[in-house]
Amino acid sequence: MARAATTADAFNAVAEVRRREILDVLAGGERPVNDLVVQLGLAQPQVSKHLRVLREVGVVDVRESGRQRLYRLNGNALKPIHDWVKEYERTWSERFDQLDVVLEDLMEKEEDDGNDD
Amino acid sequence: MAMTTSGTATVTLPSDTQILITREFAAPRHLVYKAWTTPELVRRWWHANRGEMASCEIDLRVGGTWRYAMVTPDGLEVAFHGEYREIVPNERLVSTEVYEGIPDAEEHAALDTLTLTELDGRTTLTVLVEHPTMEGRDMHINSGMEDGMQDAMDRLEEVCVSLG
Numbered sequence: 001m002a003r004a005a006t007t008a009d010a011f012n013a014v015a016e017v018r019r020r021e022i023l024d025v026l027a028g029g030e031r032p033v034n035d036l037v038v039q040l041g042l043a044q045p046q047v048s049k050h051l052r053v054l055r056e057v058g059v060v061d062v063r064e065s066g067r068q069r070l071y072r073l074n075g076n077a078l079k080p081i082h083d084w085v086k087e088y089e090r091t092w093s094e095r096f097d098q099l100d101v102v103l104e105d106l107m108e109k110e111e112d113d114g115n116d117d
Numbered sequence: 118m119a120m121t122t123s124g125t126a127t128v129t130l131p132s133d134t135q136i137l138i139t140r141e142f143a144a145p146r147h148l149v150y151k152a153w154t155t156p157e158l159v160r161r162w163w164h165a166n167r168g169e170m171a172s173c174e175i176d177l178r179v180g181g182t183w184r185y186a187m188v189t190p191d192g193l194e195v196a197f198h199g200e201y202r203e204i205v206p207n208e209r210l211v212s213t214e215v216y217e218g219i220p221d222a223e224e225h226a227a228l229d230t231l232t233l234t235e236l237d238g239r240t241t242l243t244v245l246v247e248h249p250t251m252e253g254r255d256m257h258i259n260s261g262m263e264d265g266m267q268d269a270m271d272r273l274e275e276v277c278v279s280l281g
Binding site for chain 1: 125126127128130133136138140142143144148149151152158161162163164165166167251258259
């Protein structure tokens with residue numbers, strides 16, 4: 001099965017570990033590309049390539065400031081990813097809410113049995 | 118009467134191939150273990166209010182198998198099965214997990230590790246789900262949802278939440 005292009009959506013774009021590292025750095029605030037080069041220990045062309053992918057899916061925005069280009073995170077573009085994990089979490093939460101009820105019954109039963117377990 | 122409200126499950130993705138589910142329970146761990154490994158008790162909680170339990174088989178011994186299935190109101194069967202690999206009663210349970218709703222399901226089997234730790238009569242439960250591939254992991258998270266998708270990370274989540 002062929003993999004989707006990295007620029008297909010945010011999910012594919014952040015599937016690459018270096019790009020997630022870039023997002024981690026940008027989560028701390030706006031940065032010029034040189035800061036990213038230093039923090040990630042990657043060559044500038046590689047960082048630029050990753051930034052291009054992130055920009056194409058809208059996860060990263062850029063603006064000019066004097067001679068510098070400043071990159072920043074666009075959290076809204078990551079929301080589908082957040083929602084995706086949240087739905088899975090919701091299923092487990094409801095499952096565990098049911099388990100709470102079962103455990104309550106078991107504890108009452110144990111008390112009735114005179115704590116012989 | 119025991120307090121039952123223990124908060125919600127926390128799901129994190131520690132690496133590209135893992136899912137970690139954590140939850141605290143207001144009960145000692147031998148009861149959590151019992152509720153986790155006894156078919157008639159599992160039938161009461163595993164469906165998560167998303168359907169009716171159609172099957173719940175547990176052969177609790179190393180090499181023994183398990184299978185849980187539920188049928189959703191739309192008539193869709195959602196089923197998982199696996200094999201027990203390691204059993205330490207009340208503490209730790211390792212098993213494989215196969216989601217039957219995907220092609221080549223067996224190849225995408227995950228390895229699940231349940232751990233139970235008790236403190237002051239309360240139990241912290243963790244389930245670490247390890248997939249052979251990231252695609253497998255993502256299909257697992259997607260079980261019962263639409264579309265195949267790729268990846269997510271906790272810190273990204275936090276950023277999303279903070280930015281609304």
